[in-house]
Amino acid sequence: MGQRVGIVATGQTRYRSKRKDCSAPDMVYEATSRALADAALTLKDIDAIIFGLAPEALDGINSMDKWCADAAGARNKPFMRVHTGGATGSSVANAAVYHVASGMFDTVLAVAMERVGETPDAQTILNRIYDPVVASDFGLNIINHVAMETSRGMEAYGFTEEHMAMISVKNHLNAFNNPYAHLQINVSVEDVLKSPVVCWPLKLLDCCPRSDGACAVVFASEKKAKRMAPVPVWVNGMAALTDITVPGEIRGGQEQIRLTAARAYQMAGIDHPREQIQVVECYAPFSSLELMYYETLGFCERKDVVKLVESGFGAMDGEVPFVPSGGVMCTNPIGATALIRIAEAAIQVMGKGEKRQVPDVTNALATGYGGSPGPGSASFVTVMVLGKK
Amino acid sequence: MSDQNAQKKQVPAIQGWFTMPPQEPHIIASKCSLCKGYFFPPAQVCRNPNCKKDGAMESVMLGNKGKLEAWSVNYFSPPPPYHAPDPFVPFGVGMVSLPEGISITGQISSGYDEKNLEVGMDMDVVIEKLYEDSQGNDVMAWKFKPAHR
Numbered sequence: 001m002g003q004r005v006g007i008v009a010t011g012q013t014r015y016r017s018k019r020k021d022c023s024a025p026d027m028v029y030e031a032t033s034r035a036l037a038d039a040a041l042t043l044k045d046i047d048a049i050i051f052g053l054a055p056e057a058l059d060g061i062n063s064m065d066k067w068c069a070d071a072a073g074a075r076n077k078p079f080m081r082v083h084t085g086g087a088t089g090s091s092v093a094n095a096a097v098y099h100v101a102s103g104m105f106d107t108v109l110a111v112a113m114e115r116v117g118e119t120p121d122a123q124t125i126l127n128r129i130y131d132p133v134v135a136s137d138f139g140l141n142i143i144n145h146v147a148m149e150t151s152r153g154m155e156a157y158g159f160t161e162e163h164m165a166m167i168s169v170k171n172h173l174n175a176f177n178n179p180y181a182h183l184q185i186n187v188s189v190e191d192v193l194k195s196p197v198v199c200w201p202l203k204l205l206d207c208c209p210r211s212d213g214a215c216a217v218v219f220a221s222e223k224k225a226k227r228m229a230p231v232p233v234w235v236n237g238m239a240a241l242t243d244i245t246v247p248g249e250i251r252g253g254q255e256q257i258r259l260t261a262a263r264a265y266q267m268a269g270i271d272h273p274r275e276q277i278q279v280v281e282c283y284a285p286f287s288s289l290e291l292m293y294y295e296t297l298g299f300c301e302r303k304d305v306v307k308l309v310e311s312g313f314g315a316m317d318g319e320v321p322f323v324p325s326g327g328v329m330c331t332n333p334i335g336a337t338a339l340i341r342i343a344e345a346a347i348q349v350m351g352k353g354e355k356r357q358v359p360d361v362t363n364a365l366a367t368g369y370g371g372s373p374g375p376g377s378a379s380f381v382t383v384m385v386l387g388k389k
Numbered sequence: 390m391s392d393q394n395a396q397k398k399q400v401p402a403i404q405g406w407f408t409m410p411p412q413e414p415h416i417i418a419s420k421c422s423l424c425k426g427y428f429f430p431p432a433q434v435c436r437n438p439n440c441k442k443d444g445a446m447e448s449v450m451l452g453n454k455g456k457l458e459a460w461s462v463n464y465f466s467p468p469p470p471y472h473a474p475d476p477f478v479p480f481g482v483g484m485v486s487l488p489e490g491i492s493i494t495g496q497i498s499s500g501y502d503e504k505n506l507e508v509g510m511d512m513d514v515v516i517e518k519l520y521e522d523s524q525g526n527d528v529m530a531w532k533f534k535p536a537h538r
């Protein structure tokens with residue numbers, strides 16, 4: 001890595017199913033101005049802007065990046081849009097880090113948004129992304145793909161629908177502590193199990209919502225970061241990995257995550273994640289995916305996943321809290337979702353988490369996942385290790 | 390057989406990706422003569438960036454007996470272009486590994502759900518009706534059916 005990079009500020013909007021009170025640029029302005037205020041910065045401090053937006057068909061308007069550039073403070077500054085599906089937000093963060101690490105820019109604003117409330121049916125759009133010929137015509141889609149991955153996981157890890165429900169209950173409970181969370185609802189294991197089956201074994205309450213909202217994070221060079229923030233959060237490790245769904249090479253998301261995490265850990269000098277990382281903001285839009293992260297991110301062996309779920313390992317009072325924010329299962333403005341993971345992980349290191357703060361965080365982990373599992377299509381995984389030192 | 394049935398035709402959902410009855414049911418893939426890689430859907434050129442790309446692509450019928458690697462039952466009606474029957478009928482989907490080492494996803498024959506599907510099951514490739522088109526033809530495609538071997 002070139003010059004050292006730190007996070008100095010974050011800003012988020014309240015996430016909702018539809019922000020009727022404001023436009024898309026207004027949401028970007030809201031997140032951006034809150035991020036600047038977080039470290040008492042002004043636009044003068046920002047050298048470049050990286051902007052994130054996932055499939056724009058979801059937003060009901062073309063080239064939304066052009067409409068939002070001004071609200072992101074891009075006038076007279078370099079600006080670019082990044083798009084890697086669900087991983088858009090973390091790819092935006094990665095691009096911001098590359099900008100600063102290169103030494104060409106000192107302070108870079110990463111801002112990402114989605115306005116899914118503008119689309120009458122997100123599945124119609126996602127289906128057409130999945131694969132127009134082989135997949136969608138045949139009734140194959142992203143949800144039943146994750147459901148298939150889950151059926152394979154249940155066989156390999158030994159978890160049940162009840163274990164998935166326990167993850168859902170934990171995340172919905174955590175969301176009450178996060179003032180920005182979209183869904184803040186009381187959910188019991190029984191509620192999850194009794195909610196309508198979407199694609200077996202995934203029930204409605206095992207699945208994420210779709211949200212409107214924006215998130216912003218300011219990255220700065222070491223020298224600037226130390227001056228700008230009382231507790232700068234250092235990007236100590238990061239990795240991004242692309243996989244292609246090729247017949248005959250069924251690695252699946254789990255193997256990809258394992259490999260990406262290993263690279264980020266190596267860079268950050270993490271060799272015992274369970275002892276060295278105190279909080280995880282993983283990208284898990286479905287309960288079953290979070291459960292498998294326990295193993296793929298190196299917190300336990302495959303055979304111990306069920307034991308950890310049952311003992312509340314990832315709960316707020318557990319050994320290593322997973323998604324204190326309530327996670328993707330409670331908030332999902334697609335293009336911003338993976339940046340929220342990084343913002344929330346940074347908030348934990350800064351100690352600004354208020355009701356959702358995990359005690360004594362020195363290292364936090366954030367992941368991103370996006371793309372499409374349709375045949376021949378690409379999927380993207382990112383892992384970032386943030387630290388106080 | 391009535392006249393009406395005699396006119397009802399079976400048409401493939403996609404031409405050239407699988408055999409049609411009365412032929413034996415097979416999914417058709419491409420194999421590169423240089424790197425020996427398999428490609429499905431069938432490819433005109435090798436898609437392996439490490440391959441010299443001037444090799445011939447051979448059309449191969451994949452083995453029609455495999456194992457169920459992963460599965461689900463879709464209980465919501467997917468939006469178009471999926472041709473959902475009215476009323477909607479849930480359908481199974483599965484990923485099946487074939488003898489060539491290729492895994493292919495597709496629907497599972499009707500009548501199977503979480504009560505009788507299991508990872509690791511023996512599966513047969515079958516060519517069955519996917520939906521009926523506006524002319525009343527049966528649109529056919531590959532599906533997977535639990536085998537009793």
Ligand SMILES: [Zn+2]
Pocket residue numbers: 421422423424425426435436437440441442444
């Ligand atoms: Zn080749």
